[in-house]
Amino acid sequence: MRRLTPYLFVLPAVLFLAALLVYPVVLNVLMSFQDVSAGTLLGGAPWVGFENYRAAFADEVFGNVVWHSTMYAVVSVAVQLVAGLGLALFYAQSFPGARALRSLYMIVYAIPVVVSAELFRWLLDGRSGFVNWVLGLRDVYWLADTSLAFPAVIGIQVWLGIPFVIVSLTAGLVAIPREFGEAALIDGASAWQRFRWVTWPLLRPTVLATAVLSTIFTLKSFDLVWIATQGGPAGASEILPTLAYRLVFTSFLFGKGAAIMNLIFFVLLLLSLLYLRTDRSPR
Amino acid sequence: MRRFLGVAFVVVYLFPVYWMVSASVKRPADLASVQLVPHSPSFDTWTSRILSDPRVLRYVLNSVIVASGTMVLTLALGIPAAYALARLPLRGKPVLMLMMLSSLMFPAIMLATPLFVVFSRLGLTDSYLGLILADTTLALPYSIVLLRPAFAAVPREFGEAALIDGCSAFGVFWRIVVPLVLPGIATVAVLAFLWGWGDLVFALTLASEDSMRPVTTGLWGFFGATTSDWAGAMAFSTVAMLPPLVVFLVSQRLVISGVAAGGTKG
Numbered sequence: 394m395r396r397l398t399p400y401l402f403v404l405p406a407v408l409f410l411a412a413l414l415v416y417p418v419v420l421n422v423l424m425s426f427q428d429v430s431a432g433t434l435l436g437g438a439p440w441v442g443f444e445n446y447r448a449a450f451a452d453e454v455f456g457n458v459v460w461h462s463t464m465y466a467v468v469s470v471a472v473q474l475v476a477g478l479g480l481a482l483f484y485a486q487s488f489p490g491a492r493a494l495r496s497l498y499m500i501v502y503a504i505p506v507v508v509s510a511e512l513f514r515w516l517l518d519g520r521s522g523f524v525n526w527v528l529g530l531r532d533v534y535w536l537a538d539t540s541l542a543f544p545a546v547i548g549i550q551v552w553l554g555i556p557f558v559i560v561s562l563t564a565g566l567v568a569i570p571r572e573f574g575e576a577a578l579i580d581g582a583s584a585w586q587r588f589r590w591v592t593w594p595l596l597r598p599t600v601l602a603t604a605v606l607s608t609i610f611t612l613k614s615f616d617l618v619w620i621a622t623q624g625g626p627a628g629a630s631e632i633l634p635t636l637a638y639r640l641v642f643t644s645f646l647f648g649k650g651a652a653i654m655n656l657i658f659f660v661l662l663l664l665s666l667l668y669l670r671t672d673r674s675p676r
Numbered sequence: 677m678r679r680f681l682g683v684a685f686v687v688v689y690l691f692p693v694y695w696m697v698s699a700s701v702k703r704p705a706d707l708a709s710v711q712l713v714p715h716s717p718s719f720d721t722w723t724s725r726i727l728s729d730p731r732v733l734r735y736v737l738n739s740v741i742v743a744s745g746t747m748v749l750t751l752a753l754g755i756p757a758a759y760a761l762a763r764l765p766l767r768g769k770p771v772l773m774l775m776m777l778s779s780l781m782f783p784a785i786m787l788a789t790p791l792f793v794v795f796s797r798l799g800l801t802d803s804y805l806g807l808i809l810a811d812t813t814l815a816l817p818y819s820i821v822l823l824r825p826a827f828a829a830v831p832r833e834f835g836e837a838a839l840i841d842g843c844s845a846f847g848v849f850w851r852i853v854v855p856l857v858l859p860g861i862a863t864v865a866v867l868a869f870l871w872g873w874g875d876l877v878f879a880l881t882l883a884s885e886d887s888m889r890p891v892t893t894g895l896w897g898f899f900g901a902t903t904s905d906w907a908g909a910m911a912f913s914t915v916a917m918l919p920p921l922v923v924f925l926v927s928q929r930l931v932i933s934g935v936a937a938g939g940t941k942g
Contacts, residue, residue: 504706
């Protein structure tokens with residue numbers, strides 16, 4: 394009995410995750426190989442092999458959507474890393490109130506993404522939007538414009554992602570012993586030299602880990618695009634998660650949607666393995 | 677100078693949030709003309725769009741129930757599991773930890789269809805329990821990954837001494853170790869609450885009935901793609917933002933350490 398006790402501690406959590414996490418994933422994989430319709434959703438759908446994948450990949454919008462998802466992740470992660478690194482370095486200096494000010498960025502983290510997305514729908518509105526007022530534009534409907542909607546959504550994603558980058562990089566900066574920078578200062582190194590030759594080499598593993606994690610979070614994010622544009626106008630900002638959602642819940646193409654979701658899952662799995670291999674081991 | 681810049685950056689970054697809250701106390705007609713400070717503050721939007729509409733209160737109540745339920749269930753399942761994974765002799769630990777870590781990367785959207793299928797069969801759609809279960813699937817692995825190191829940091833001698841004094845294995849866990857890990861537990865509690873409050877995907881797919889909607893889909897239902905009632909939308913957004921913001925500000929330091937340990941919301 395005493396040897397079994399440890400297992401009783403993990404059993405509830407393991408059973409829960411097996412039923413509600415592992416089983417759904419398996420179900421998703423199975424559904425991607427079946428021709429599931431609303432009538433056969435609860436079982437008994439015919440097997441169709443790789444037909445769903447073939448149909449999903451052959452879809453004329455598929456190439457565009459993969460391109461959007463890639464750009465969405467690459468551009469917004471790159472911009473938020475540069476901005477976040479700048480801010481993290483800035484607030485890592487010692488001046489009165491630096492820590493308190495830095496923690497204010499985290500307010501955005503507590504706000505539901507749905508609320509932020511709704512807020513930016515108004516900021517980017519053509520008639521009473523603040524962005525147009527700042528830029529001196531009139532009647533530019535950012536999120537309803539086929540060429541502006543996608544860059545606008547990337548911009549919002551950068552805004553949403555910055556707090557995580559600041560917090561994550563600050564944790565890495567704090568771990569660098571102060572003496573290193575001070576020694577370089579005594580040796581007459583300029584601010585740029587200290588960053589380039591002291592801070593950067595030591596911070597690089599953290600930056601890499603942060604980049605991979607941010608990429609994962611961006612690739613799987615659904616809320617922002619769904620609320621801001623619903624993938625529109627005319628598919629201009631459609632990404633893989635919104636396409637999968639649309640296929641399943643508005644077109645009822647369960648198998649095809651499952652195929653797209655498995656594609657997302659596969660990419661995220663590869664990125665997760667990359668993350669686990671990056672230097673910063675999970676503490 | 678640095679201090680001035682530090683404040684200026686924050687002001688620019690958080691300006692959208694201020695703009696949202698201030699819009700809710702402007703007269704709707706004033707929204708088109710940019711007023712940095714409301715010229716004639718008015719609570720008309722609040723009284724006509726929020727306070728007089730019983731559905732808003734209903735949505736908030738639903739969100740409170742779902743977020744609190746997610747928090748409680750996550751803690752109930754996550755605390756003992758994290759403790760066992762950190763401290764007890766257990767086969768298959770690496771596999772379990774890998775499973776927890778990889779489920780951090782799960783898109784909620786991927787669980788949406790299968791959970792919809794399973795919950796339809798079990799009659800759990802349009803129920804609090806269904807939403808709580810769904811939100812917990814993603815909060816639980818996260819809580820275990822975060823809590824395990826906290827448990828591992830408690831010196832082994834504490835538990836061993838109590839065992840010698842005749843304490844049971846559960847007694848050691850509950851009376852000796854858990855009280856020492858309360859800060860970590862509080863972090864996880866707050867994050868699970870924020871997660872449950874902010875969820876959109878499960879609310880969209882598992883709660884289609886209006887009376888079961890939380891604030892996220894409630895907001896979308898009121899002020900969807902075609903709205904031009906920005907005053908109402910900003911007032912409702914403020915309502916949806918306030919509870920998690922208060923929870924967050926009260927527990928701020930805890931949450932920041934949790935996020936730094938490697939996670940954000942999906």
